[in-house]
Amino acid sequence: MDKRYQVFISSTFEDLQEERKEVMQALLELDCIPAGMELFPASNDDQWTLIKRVIDDSDYYLLILAGRYGSTNDEGMGYTEMEYRYAVEKNKPIISFLHKNPGAIQSSKSEQSLDGKEKLKLFRELAQKKMNKFWTNPDDLGSVVSRSMIRLTKDYPATGWVRADEIVDENSMKEILLLQKENSELKEKLQSLNTTAPVGTDKLSQGEDEIDISYVYHYINTQDKEYIGEDAYMFTWNEIFRIIAPYLIDECDESTLSKVLKNYLKDKYYDAIVLIKQQEKIKKISNSYIKPENFQVIKVQLKALGLIQKSLKNRSVKDTFNYWKLTPYGDYVMTQLVAIKNKK
Known part of the structure; x- marks a missing residue:
């Protein structure tokens, strides 16, 4: 059965548009289904409900972190960090891709305020507590994502999505399980015959x-x-x-x-x-x-x-x-x- 995994892409938006395109292309080439903020704005309370639903439906969570912390809610937490913490809460397989040298990022794509820089620093430290990889430019990021996702799907198999016409109904599944049981019993019997003298000998x-x-x-x-x-x-x-x-x-x-x-x-x-x-x-x-x-x-x-x-x-x-x-x-x-x- 052809299975595809949905991957939620979380990051700030304006400063990482090119990087997000590379990541989406890499995921599409792996037959994954990208999901992220291109489908909805990230600063609306109603949309936060939608974001949580999309994360719930996703098989894997992917974080891209560079020079910006991003927009925040009324409590001062960035929406990207909110997404990350929610994915952790839901026990989603998570992998973070952190810019290798944040100090080299141009100022227009970096945090300007001391508060923003401090929050980004703390968020980066939080992300490094789980699986993470480093990247230097959009092309490099695409390559790192491809290799990492192949490993992640093998180490942490997920439910995935299949075409509706490929889904096995309940009766068929019961029949398959029964046949598997019979097959297993026949294999055991055959193995016994291979190591046991015939009856009457x-x-x-x-x-x-x-x-x-x-x-x-x-x-x-x-x-x-x-x-x-x-x-x-x-x-x-x-x-x-x-x-x-x-x-x-x-x-x-x-x-x-x-x-x-x-x-x-x-x-x-x-x-x-x-x-x-x-x-x-x-x-x-x-x-x-x-x-x-x-x-x-x-x-x-x-x-x-x-x-x-x-x-x-x-x-x-x-x-x-x-x-x-x-x-x-x-x-x-x-x-x-x-x-x-x-x-x-």
Whole structure:
């Protein structure tokens, strides 16, 4: 929804007309709505009621202070200071822009009376107790206002104004709030699913439970005769998943997964395989692999545990491989098993 902020510009008028134009231009370029004395005189009791109403309706209050204190009411307080104090009373976000060197301002735009100078001095000190910036000329003021208003609206977000046709009615707002609640609940449920095992998997073999995997090898013995050997080796489900899971972060074909398991088995049981070679007088192993039946069981079990799922990505007709990838829960379990823990 496109929101615009109304900004009340408070200052003396005659001596700061050029500066006010620069400030209004800066505010308009920020899609703000300037409001100030150009719309009404500032020395009429009836108009003071109007001024207070405009300040009430404004989102931010901006004070420009230079060399004049300005016209006063019957009690001797300047109307600009009255506006400032009223904005403070109403807790409006306020920022003051004070001339950096009041002594350098030409005399025609400066207070002439000692009383006026003293009141301006006290008012300036009052304004410096809240957020304030300094400026030297109209162009500089416009730039400072632009930068400051961007920061002010971020630090102190206000209600703002929107087009009437963009306002959401009460029923629509209730529906939006209900949908937001449902969306939040669904996100929590999804997050829980990502870190929780699927229902029913507690009855399945998993974790540190063990499984035998058969290593099949075709070999030639010292008499140059060809044989097929098969030996079973013990693994846990966590061990198997820890080895193949990183390959499934994106996706991986079944042939590669089988080779990864075979190579891990050969490394883990290297000494046992060397001993078999010696006992069987094996001269050369021509081919070796994980027994296909075992690999199918591993694949089905990991799928049943909710750790992997088949990839449905479209591929070329020539690509006939089956591809697998991690489920969100599988990704979570992999992180727990593979990621390096802090030693502290």
